[in-house]
Amino acid sequence: MSTAVGDAAPHQRTFKVWRGDKTGGKMVDYTAEITPGMVVLDAIHQIQATQASDLACRWNCKAGKCGSCSAEINGKPRLMCLTRMEALPEGDVTVQPMKAFPNIRDLVTDVSWNYTVNKKITKFTPANPGTRFVAEDGTFRMQQRDVERTQEMRKCIECFLCQDTCHVIRDHEKHEVFSGPRFFARAASLEMHPVDVADREPFLKNEGGIGFCNITKCCTEVCPEHITITDNAIIPLKERIADRYYDPVTMLWRWVTGADKKDG
Amino acid sequence: MNQPSATTATLPQGSGFGATMRKDNWWIGPIGIAALLLSFLIYSTWAAFQGAYYWVPGTNYLSPFYSPEIWGHSPHAFILGQPGFWQSWMPPFSAALLILGLPAGFRLTCYYYRKAYYRSIWLDPVACAVGEPRKSYWGENALPLILWNVHRYFLYAAIVFVFLLGYDGIIAHMFPVNADGTSFTNVQYLATGAENPAFDKTKPVEAHHHVFGMSLVSLVLILNPLLLAGYTFGCHSLRHIVGGRKDCFAGGSGCGTDLHFKAWSFVSFLNRNHATWAMLSLVVVGLADVLVRLVAMGKISDFRFF
CATH class of the missing domain: 3.10.20.30 (Beta-grasp domain)
Structure with missing residues (x-):
């Protein structure tokens, strides 16, 4: 009581x-x-x-x-x-x-494994000056509503409680093939950034092992910063990966149009 | 850095199913969810195979398990009777068997239900920081669960069902009557699916007109598509499709528009309580079938208000 x-x-x-x-x-x-x-x-x-x-x-x-x-x-x-x-x-x-x-x-x-995983994620890669949202002097011009999704993920304090509670790491010990919720959140913050032009989807699907996540939301439950990791980071990334690797219609569309992932 | 060594195994919680140091009643949630899901699964499977008592003569009540009724024995059927392709070795024909796979597939592949049954039925994990029964694990990275990536296709079907069931909910408030205002009951088949011995071919086979009315059953039949809409339009896949796939909403090259942002915001609003919508809509769709069934069987009245 x-x-x-x-x-x-x-x-x-x-x-x-x-x-x-x-x-x-x-x-x-x-x-x-x-x-x-x-x-x-x-x-x-x-x-x-x-x-x-x-x-x-x-x-x-x-x-x-x-x-x-x-x-x-x-x-x-x-x-x-x-x-x-x-x-x-x-x-x-x-x-x-x-x-x-x-x-x-x-x-x-010893939480150093997390830092090793972190290094595998392509760092923030801004578009060239003079392109979308980037002024000629290299400064960014972004709307608040375009960066809110990114900002939620940037509340992370790297306590690694989400990594600790995630059963893929905790019980199944998939450290070698699974990045874990903290790094899906980081990848989401970069992938959804309006200025970033890097492509992390192949990493997330393959080396990052996002498919191992079965969205049981323990990471979200334990997050002291109340980041909705599963709903706002992992599932949106899973949907982007479904677009690219599992949905025959969007795959065909991308093939026909030659669309790059950063076409919006 | 390799994975942590076995030293972690020396912690007192150990490993194995149920191993934990948690002191709260972590098992209540999974048991409750499992009981609800399994109860619904058993009841809906039983109800889908009945092929009878899914509509009520003299009303426009139709069980949502049987809608749309492509082939069937009720006045709601697009084609009266049994489909020609139904073989004798198959179970007795039931209109529900033709369509229930779509809403069932939507819920089966739903991101919320996945959490619910991975935890409460597959026990992987049964609760956070609680040991699991199996060591092997492939997650959604391999067959069969990798197929759950087709969720968006079930979503497209589910959206159609929202409108079909919405139509059913509206016409449930329209009661068929004869020219003299008496209840219209001249139907070819009874609610049991058997031929109606009182069916009179010389009388009109369509109601003269409909009068607006309301009953407990009609209210549940309109509540059902409303809850289903709250659940369907809060879908994670829809959230992605309408705007989440965009990296920006400022318009212009590659960005989403204001409309994308508004649509994404609306779906996000519903998505915040996706689990509640999912469970409420599950309970009410089951309740709707129970009520229609009991009224059709004559066990209860429909509690007509006017």
Whole structure:
């Protein structure tokens, strides 16, 4: 049962925190004094200060903007800094590192695989000056409604909770053939950009493995920035790929007209 | 960077079906959705094979499972009787069997329903951060699920169905009457599909005229296409077709126009609650068949208001 914000007197809560490294580990019990307004990261810091000074935990802004303190709290991928104690049910609180990535130590995981995937995505490639939306001096002239889809994806803080919860990565370990929701969101932000002229559809279909996504929306559920990754990034990309590779009518049309993907 | 090593397996949730550290009742959602989907699947399959009690003599009520009735035994049929190509080895003829594949295909390949049944029936994943029953996985990257990319073709059919069922919903409010104002019931076949022994060839076979009326059944029959429209016109594929495929809406070379933007915005508006539209329309289309069936069987009245 959750308790309403502000009506809880200071009290002790037990935290079961995963301690270990790449060779293995176990859950260790700690207690923290909970006061109104605390978040899980506060409790972890208190545990570090009072009981386990060697507890490894990655954090930075404590404001849901740096994407560092990703963990699994009571089994759910969440940011520790945005998980209020009042919002958790009574009883022990479990805190574990993200399951989808190799553990370095305690709550810290090695997320470098994500950076490797990121490098595979063709970077932003603006049209030449003097063409659509690009002035002769190279500056862009765009309507707000043309960039809103891109801007939603650019809210991403790269916490990688979506990658952690995605079952294609988490359970099926398709890291080698699947980019994951974070990078579909990034690709969507570039593909839908009115100025960008690069073509990432072949990558998304083949090396990016977007077909592995079965749109079960866990990435959207866990996103702390509330980006509608599935509906506004992945499905629109799947539809563009259907246009190009699976729909016989649009395929024929493209073949007849010689249409390039950036014809709009 | 290769995939994470097996060290992650040392985490306490382990792996295997249902393995999780979640403490909430994550299983309620999938069970509820599975119960709803399977109930509808069983009922609609049973109803589609009946070939009877899908219309009500003396009214214009027609079950949405049987519309459009291309061949059939009701006054709604475009061609009265059974199609010549129906073979004896086939199940007893039912008009629904000719058309139900299209709306069924639309829902089967729908992006929302895919989520719903991948989670609640195929358990892949049953819930976020909960272990799965199978290790192997191809997703929608291989047969058969790669075929779900044809969703847009079922959409085209579904749009036609919205208007057909809309027509049915309107005429359900028009009650056929004889010249003297009495209810018109001189039909060749009964709601059971059997020949009507009271059918009188000397009497008119069309109603003299129709009077406007309203009943619980007629309201459900008009609610059905409205919900279906909310579901169909919020389709992810439609969202792509009407404007999502464009990278800009400013007009000019390669860009979409203001009309594209407005159409895309409207579909996006409906799309935000696509799951709700999908489930509401599913429940109401089933309810519409149940009501028509029960009225046709004489089990209940149609609760005519006027």
